[in-house]
Amino acid sequence: MSSTAPKTAPGGGIPGSRRPESVPRRHPVAVALRRAAPALGAFLAVRLAGLLFLALWAHHQDHGVWPILARQWDAKWYLGIADHGYARRVGSEGSNLAFFPLHPVLVKVVAAVTPGTRATTGLCLAVAASFAAAWGVFAVGDRLHGRRVGVLLTILWAAYPVGLVQWMGYTESLFTACAAWSLYAVLGRRWLWAAALAVLAGLTRPTGVAVAAAVTVTALLSLRRGFSARALSAALLAPLGWCGFLAWVGWRVGRWDGYFAEQRLWSNEMDGGLRTLREIRQLLVRDATPHLFLVLVTAVLIASVALFALSVRDRQPLPLLVFTGVLLVIVLTSGGVYFPRARYLLPAFPLLLPLALRLAHAPRRHRVLALSTAVAGSVYWGAHMVLVWTGAP
Numbered sequence: 001m002s003s004t005a006p007k008t009a010p011g012g013g014i015p016g017s018r019r020p021e022s023v024p025r026r027h028p029v030a031v032a033l034r035r036a037a038p039a040l041g042a043f044l045a046v047r048l049a050g051l052l053f054l055a056l057w058a059h060h061q062d063h064g065v066w067p068i069l070a071r072q073w074d075a076k077w078y079l080g081i082a083d084h085g086y087a088r089r090v091g092s093e094g095s096n097l098a099f100f101p102l103h104p105v106l107v108k109v110v111a112a113v114t115p116g117t118r119a120t121t122g123l124c125l126a127v128a129a130s131f132a133a134a135w136g137v138f139a140v141g142d143r144l145h146g147r148r149v150g151v152l153l154t155i156l157w158a159a160y161p162v163g164l165v166q167w168m169g170y171t172e173s174l175f176t177a178c179a180a181w182s183l184y185a186v187l188g189r190r191w192l193w194a195a196a197l198a199v200l201a202g203l204t205r206p207t208g209v210a211v212a213a214a215v216t217v218t219a220l221l222s223l224r225r226g227f228s229a230r231a232l233s234a235a236l237l238a239p240l241g242w243c244g245f246l247a248w249v250g251w252r253v254g255r256w257d258g259y260f261a262e263q264r265l266w267s268n269e270m271d272g273g274l275r276t277l278r279e280i281r282q283l284l285v286r287d288a289t290p291h292l293f294l295v296l297v298t299a300v301l302i303a304s305v306a307l308f309a310l311s312v313r314d315r316q317p318l319p320l321l322v323f324t325g326v327l328l329v330i331v332l333t334s335g336g337v338y339f340p341r342a343r344y345l346l347p348a349f350p351l352l353l354p355l356a357l358r359l360a361h362a363p364r365r366h367r368v369l370a371l372s373t374a375v376a377g378s379v380y381w382g383a384h385m386v387l388v389w390t391g392a393p
Helices: 028-060 065-070 075-085 102-113 118-145 147-158 161-169 172-189 193-202 208-225 228-236 239-252 258-265 273-287 292-313 318-333 349-360 364-387
Strands: none
Touching: 028 065, 028 118, 028 147, 028 161, 028 208, 028 364, 065 118, 075 102, 075 118, 075 172, 102 118, 102 172, 118 147, 118 161, 118 172, 118 349, 147 161, 147 273, 147 349, 147 364, 161 172, 161 364, 172 193, 172 208, 172 318, 193 228, 208 228, 208 239, 208 318, 239 258, 239 292, 292 318, 292 349, 292 364, 318 349, 349 364
């Protein structure tokens, strides 16, 4: 009499089957990257569209694209630091002590072991950092509200009006990458990772203090639920990058306020927002023919304040609110130059989260229309910023 029981292989298994322990396990990073692939693909598409439009416009004006992206304005200062180091006196000719060191150090190190010029290296590092930043932006949105919101948040960040800066030899992409992943680590209570990334953010831009504040405040408040050595360590470590560079500048020039003295020479002191209000009133009330780029900057500032209020209403997690709140205060209360302030707010991606949430629940045609308009605007304004506007981005 034949048996209906399945035949077994030596060791008790069914022929052709695998033991559970023999099934290959994917690395968590590979799994996360696969989940983020749609967001990264959309980010690439937006940036390529902007680059193509810029190339066509620049060709029409007989301009080269590479010098615009790799060597002009702040990129030139960072390359100077990579080539010659920092000045030794405040206010000396070519004084560059207002620029933070992480990007030029990376340019110098990577250029030493790769072919090509340092300008090419700086641009490639910025592009690579932009993908790390886009992944971090997606990760935060995905963690809080799911994959669709994460993808939409990434597209909105890519379509920021001056998003072309993400692919220039600037520090915004590197800073956004450090900030986004630090905030992601805070949301997961991975305190030491959050602090380490906050230190890197503090070595990248002056607004790195906003990342440090988000980590420190959240870590300290978490101690109310019980003592954690890692949380306390993170709270103490997070500001060290920003504070360390300021202390180093003071030591280098022989005065404790060396960094702030340098900022005063760049006319970049805090004035409580008086300069901001004067510029807005001048552009919107008194100037009959304001420059379009300055109107865009003003619109970005006003919209950012409104989006922050909406973020508070939506009860965003505390670290995101602290980060964007401190960043907004720094940008709005600065007495320095007005025109780069839209760029200064590019890393404040959590401000776009209310829009991503509402688009996620909007009808498909409305979502497509809104995203298409945002991308088209970003493509145009990026090229306008470097080909029509005569100042730095």
